Amino acid sequence: MKRKMTFLSTIFLSTMLLLSGCGSGGESGSGGSSEDSDTFKVGMEAAYAPFNWTQGDDSNGAVKISGNAEYAGGYDVEIAKRIAEGMGKKLEIVKTEWDGLVPALTSGKIDAIVAGMSPTEERKATIDFTEPYYTSELVMVVKKGGEYEGATSLSDFSGAKITAQLNTFHYSVIDQIDGVSKETAMDSFPSMRVALESGVIDGYVSERPEAVSASAANKNFAMVEFEDGFETSPDDTAVAVGLEKGSDLAEQINETLAGISEKERQEIMDAAIQNQPAAQ
Template sequence: MKNKFTIVIVLLVSAVLLLAGCGTSKSSTSGSSEDKTFKVGLEAGYAPFNWTQNDDSNGAVKIAGSAEYAGGYDVEIAKKVAEGLGKELVIVKTEWDGLVPALTSGKIDAIIAGMSPTAERKETIDFSDNYYKSNLIMVVKKGSKYEGATSIQDFKGAKVTAQLNTFHYSVIDQIEGVNKKTAMDNFPAMRVALESGIIDGYVSERPEGVSASAANENYVMVEFEEGFETSEDDTAIAVGLAKGSDLTEKINDALAGISEEERTSIMDSAIKNQPAAQ
């Protein structure tokens, strides 16, 4: 009986170990599958950096969990980075305010969304090397008294806003006597507000200003001789990454392989290909 009991115990232990081994194998396979994707978060509403469209024309990428596609400068950069990493690009459409939380919680691997590596953001996340640099402008209505502005101080008394949680909104304070309006969630909302007269102008970056004026003949981009004071980090754009991410060096290598001429060409194409509604 004692020998039989010992045999039973041995068989039971063997079975448990076998099942445990199967579980480990399955988990490992699943993890391997995850490692083959590069999940990028962007809002898909900031043309020409990123936008939403209904098909895969002009190299647009399918948005995860949606029938829609994302296109734009950021998407093209993301494709090149994913290629450099040897991974499949997955676009995760995320509201601007939710991008950093999505990154820190592990829902996405990187933010490639026209985001500036500001000192405040660097307290929470890391950034790659810059992949674009732009100047700040103002978008106003064609025919308005602000169309011919050459200095930001020409907007004294004007109703001005910018996107929520961006440095664009903070620089409005540099305009003396400005009527600073509540920050808005996204650029389509600001364009509607401009069209309806709720605001006289909104602060943006040059590529978006070019897009706005190209999309609607009632919008004009104002470039300044005496513009906003900004730091290099404010006007630069980089890939947002989790603190200590092991992807940083590899992404920097991928970005280094994109020449300035190619970056300019990608942006020119993005401006040309953006949907009219954006």
């Protein structure tokens, strides 16, 4: 009888512990989901001024980077703030290396990519995109006073050492320059600026806002705009929000973007160029 009672007591206690564990887990999961539903997690490099950069405080509307003492500012941050507001959610910036943005999105670590990313056909095979929130043409960043500052066409860069960011269409268009010395792609714009300053390269391919930003931040840099420039598609020169395939956020985000006029977008970009940290 004693053994029977002990056995029943063991079963009872085990059952209570199991139910207690399940209840606890359920509450934790529910809390996590609730928290996630109130937060819009956006991935960006925070190293591509004036689209996005890293700074030490919250001046000029910068947003604190998740798990970091620093803040993110720039055009992308301002657009992300408007999207989050339209969704009624709190914006969370997740600083992510460029090559890690798409994996972070597809694995669910972030809800969207707002990082000056172009909706190329290659990327569309893996993720979805919203309507564009900025459009710009390709230019070249070179040394001010150097032999390439006065260039007006691609042919002027024959023999020049040119590079662009790794895994971007910027790097592929270098092949359109006859006789160019196509240098190894670099992982970030700050790296390319250092290489240009030191003479390792003669120039790098960029979008106009970044080039304006570079020349504003460093008096030794100049932007070259082309009369006869790179051949690109509309998707190449557009910038859009990256989303998971089939994401139900697209319609809501597009509605918010549609409410930002072209004039306001340019005003936001002009402010971003003006507000960028001097080092970027």
